[in-house]
Amino acid sequence: MSTYVVFYGIPVFGGHHYSLGFKSSSEQVTNHCKKPEWVKDLNRKRPYLDLDAVILSINTANAARVFTEANYSAKRSRAPFHFFCMFSILTWQLLAILLASFSTIFYVILQFFHACLIHVSHSYIYVALEKVFSNTCKNMEIRCCQLLYWPVILKDYGLRSQSCVEYAEKAAFHKHSMWASLVVDLLLGNFLGIILWSRARAACVWVSSFSENATNYLLRTGCVWLMGNPAGFKLNTELAGVLGTISLIAIQIWSTLWWLLGFFLIHLIKVVAVFGSLFGLTAAAALIIDTISLATTHVSALQWLLTLLYSWQIQAVDALWRLFRGRKWNPLRQRLDSYAYSVEQHVVGSLLFTPLLLLLPTTSLFYIFFTIMKTTISFVCIAIQFGISIIHATPYIKIFFWFMRRKRFPSGLWFEIVLCRRNATNSAEVKSADKTVSGSEDPRHCRSAVLVSFLHSNFLSLRQVVWPHYRNVFSDVSRSSIALSAYGVLTGKRTPSAPKIGLPPTLPWVSIPYKEYWRLCHEAVLDCRQDCYCQLHQ
Structure with missing residues (x-):
């Protein structure tokens, strides 16, 4: 009977996880010995395991436990780090209050201008200006909705996304992509504005x-x-x-x-x-x-x-x-x-x-x-x-993390065989990882007993990370x-015009009470503190 032992690193949010890919990576497999007969038999058999379920189980294992321990570790270690924890909590509270107050003021200004535009939207001057400056109106609407919806997108609505590392990674990238684009756009705009x-x-x-x-x-x-x-x-x-x-x-x-x-x-x-x-x-x-x-x-x-x-x-x-x-x-x-x-x-x-x-x-x-x-x-x-x-x-945000930690972008699996122990029918010879089987030996007389390997991941290239986002453009x-x-x-029937493609979808205009919006912004910033704290402990 053959034994197959696989060692793998436990997936951790912010560290790495595993994912299936279509890229063939047979050149990355390091074989220190010939393939055992049971591996060849396994390749000839009809697969009965759902590899997607296996990868999901690996990514799910240890995720909830690490997340729960990170949330409650502060209570167990409150005495030695009491001053540091109090200072960190106070800093985040002040930052949350400042950002919430500033966002609420901007929210009030946008709501005032939106109400004014609704009153004049039926006038001929407004309709004419909207047609002339159609691109400006479209981009202004997208930008205003992004400024209004940032607390809604940043807010954490439960622990379901933390149960699997892969889902947590995708949710984090989706959550932080909008404000990253907003910050980069504002930085470039301020650079152009200062020069002009x-x-x-x-x-x-x-x-x-x-x-x-x-x-x-x-x-x-x-x-x-x-x-x-x-x-x-x-x-x-x-x-x-x-x-x-x-x-x-x-x-x-x-x-x-x-x-x-x-x-x-x-x-x-x-x-x-x-x-x-x-x-x-x-x-x-x-x-x-x-x-x-x-x-x-x-x-x-x-x-x-x-x-x-x-x-x-x-x-x-x-x-x-x-x-x-x-x-x-x-x-x-x-x-x-x-x-x-x-x-x-x-x-x-x-x-x-x-x-x-x-x-x-x-x-x-x-x-x-x-x-x-x-x-x-x-x-x-x-x-x-x-x-x-x-x-x-x-x-x-993906480009930044691709340069900092490529392990967060897996694409496919490969195995590094470190130990292959064989039992021969005519001899009790044992082959370890640093030795190979003789070429004159008939592999049909060899039956594998133990095979030990490490599970590794391939990683996406920068083009593979960026190109799916440019496909719509x-x-x-x-x-x-x-x-x-x-x-x-x-x-004489058609001339090229500027295409209206590649823009983010327009979100519906949000209209909630000012106190509720301030509370939403405040909780969104504090949820970001929880995410940062969990990543530091993991």
Whole structure:
């Protein structure tokens, strides 16, 4: 009869635990002897053990006992550490009171502004501002809900999550991920806010010069260039003159408006700095996206107008070409059917087809030029939006603990065989861990008696830890979506816009009495003290 003894480290919260993984790690197994016959027989047999239940039992063992002993160890050792315990309790109580009071004041301010917004939410000005600053409103709502819900997420609601080390680890990472993201976002926002506030005038000069150069050397020069013979193309002079004149008038009107509003540009930069300091980098970046979209409204309007003209012209040419082929589009069956057109229809189609086809190059060049401008602006907004999504999705607390203690991220199991004792049929020879069986010995005559091994874990790489959180950010970016956008641009049906992906879910607005909210914040901080105390004792 064979005996298999496995030694393993007891899973401890904050230390390590075991988890099954899909990664093959046969190269990490250190065999000091040949595999016993009973192991080969076991591999050939149908497995009857539920390995998930075994790992759950290992992770559950000792967890509740360690947690209970950590809670009551202070009572048994109160005499030698009385002063230290009293000082620690007093410090945590003061910290809990300060954080609860500050959070309650912020809670009162948010509730006041929320009530004011409810009263003016039906006005046309509010609806217009909400559409213009949609990204800012979305990120502000997410940030305000995170600031309101931090005591609810940090509060410990029972000992059930402490019964298993694996569940306790996942609950702790989920509980601390929101405030870690909030702290990092606020630190980055304060860094940006300090730089913008101290260099507001220099930033104002740079933005003014950049917008002036973009208007003069890109838009105006490009329109004048298209009104002539761009790249040697012979365009329709009358149509090019009309389109170019309309574009130049729209550019001039919008430039005059922004020149009048340029006196408030330095105040806008300071508002972005204040937003970054109070609500984090994501809120400031969202305000920048909305400001860029508002400042380039004339480009969007001209591109939209030319898109309509280009798409109608393409559709008309396509329909007239089907007329000459004797085909007609069937919208019900989504296919082309044969159709007998009359002579009058062919004559009218010929008269319309020739000028539309000859005017198409002129419209196409204007459409291509403004589409390139609009696509460049959209790509800038998309890049900033992806940055916002990455800031929200990055698991900062997991990255920190990955560098400090990788054992908290297990992935798969492997065994280190340290002792393999064999009983041979023809001799009583004993093989230990530092010796190997002779190659001339027939393994069929050997039966294993004792096998001793240590249970070890593989660990996740940094990419494996971070990538599942980024999967939602890049979920809408695929080859099919890129191909669909390119086809839409060519046919005048679609242009790329900033995606609304990768943002945390919006939580419902919380409205509870002020005293109850203060008590909730106070208990949440004290629960964190209990978690820290348990980890120190474990």
